[in-house]
Amino acid sequence: MYDNRRKGVIHLKTITKMLPGILLCGVIAVPAWLIGKAFPLIGSPVLGILFGMILAFFKRPVLFHEGVRFTSKKLLQYSIILLGFDMNLFSVFKVGSQTLILMCFTLTAAFLAAFIAGRLLKVEGKTATLIGVGTAICGGSAIAATAPVIHADDDEVAHSISTIFLFNVIAAFLFPFLGHLLGMSNHSFGLWAGTAVNDTSSVVAAGYTFSNAAGNLAVIVKLTRTLMIVPVTLALAIYTSRKAAGGKAKKSHYSLSKIFPWFVLGFLAACVINTFVPMPQGAGSFLAQVGKFVIVMAMAAIGLNTNVVKLVKSGGRPILLGFVCWIVLSLTSLAVQFTILKG
Numbered sequence: 001m002y003d004n005r006r007k008g009v010i011h012l013k014t015i016t017k018m019l020p021g022i023l024l025c026g027v028i029a030v031p032a033w034l035i036g037k038a039f040p041l042i043g044s045p046v047l048g049i050l051f052g053m054i055l056a057f058f059k060r061p062v063l064f065h066e067g068v069r070f071t072s073k074k075l076l077q078y079s080i081i082l083l084g085f086d087m088n089l090f091s092v093f094k095v096g097s098q099t100l101i102l103m104c105f106t107l108t109a110a111f112l113a114a115f116i117a118g119r120l121l122k123v124e125g126k127t128a129t130l131i132g133v134g135t136a137i138c139g140g141s142a143i144a145a146t147a148p149v150i151h152a153d154d155d156e157v158a159h160s161i162s163t164i165f166l167f168n169v170i171a172a173f174l175f176p177f178l179g180h181l182l183g184m185s186n187h188s189f190g191l192w193a194g195t196a197v198n199d200t201s202s203v204v205a206a207g208y209t210f211s212n213a214a215g216n217l218a219v220i221v222k223l224t225r226t227l228m229i230v231p232v233t234l235a236l237a238i239y240t241s242r243k244a245a246g247g248k249a250k251k252s253h254y255s256l257s258k259i260f261p262w263f264v265l266g267f268l269a270a271c272v273i274n275t276f277v278p279m280p281q282g283a284g285s286f287l288a289q290v291g292k293f294v295i296v297m298a299m300a301a302i303g304l305n306t307n308v309v310k311l312v313k314s315g316g317r318p319i320l321l322g323f324v325c326w327i328v329l330s331l332t333s334l335a336v337q338f339t340i341l342k343g
Helices: 002-038 044-055 062-086 089-098 100-121 125-150 154-181 186-196 200-210 212-226 229-245 263-276 283-304 308-312 316-339
Strands: none
Touching: 002 044, 002 062, 002 283, 044 154, 044 200, 044 283, 062 200, 062 212, 062 263, 062 283, 089 100, 089 212, 089 263, 100 125, 100 186, 100 212, 100 316, 125 154, 125 200, 125 212, 125 229, 125 316, 154 186, 154 200, 154 316, 186 200, 186 212, 186 316, 200 212, 200 283, 212 263
């Protein structure tokens, strides 16, 4: 009884500690949401990032830190789960299966670009691997999952995440503009954003800034792509273990439960409920709208945590490598769409 009461107090303290940061992100999200609705071409998620980045230039009180971090990570995942309440399970599986060919090409291209360009630019092997994985699969999450597998140190992880995050921010602004400039359809842009933008947050921002239909498709494609983290990190774990077997290096530790993107299962569960469980009329759409607002909150949190000057100063060669991988990934996605898939 005492232990349960003590745990309840701890949880209450944790929630209280996070609340100021969550509320701050909510306050920033309101004008971004309203302006984005009035000017759909700009989009609420991008405005959320922009407003957050502007406020990031000012020193933020410590009491906001925990909540901002929670909003940018956990609330973003919960928001994606909410999107599933407005999607049909069979449509999700159909889209996921149809994009596997596209992903095979884009992942292979990104890994080859990281390997070849990394050698030419003389970027350290582990950093090149992390940038390649981050570009090909799911940004910072893939880097965080891969780092312990290949025994990357903190500097290598920091350089890789900074590089990937820089291009995440650029993609959120640039991709919708390029999509409209190229006259892309919702379907084509959704495929492009889902396969060529690094992190889930930026995929969501770019997709829904272009249109709701493109955003829904981009999310499904991105979640399918995110699952690739499992076989890729498993392969790296096996390779690293075999390589270490003949030397003094420690064997790599691979934990499926730690690297698996569990929120994807939550998204699928929401799709199952929407497809098979009778719900009040409009309930699914309402939950999806809540999810989209929470996405804007998460974008604001990401903006608040973005130090643009520090990102640019993080290192010239890793940034150049990230740029090469990103361009190769983007062009490969477009090339496959309009040749093999006839998009």
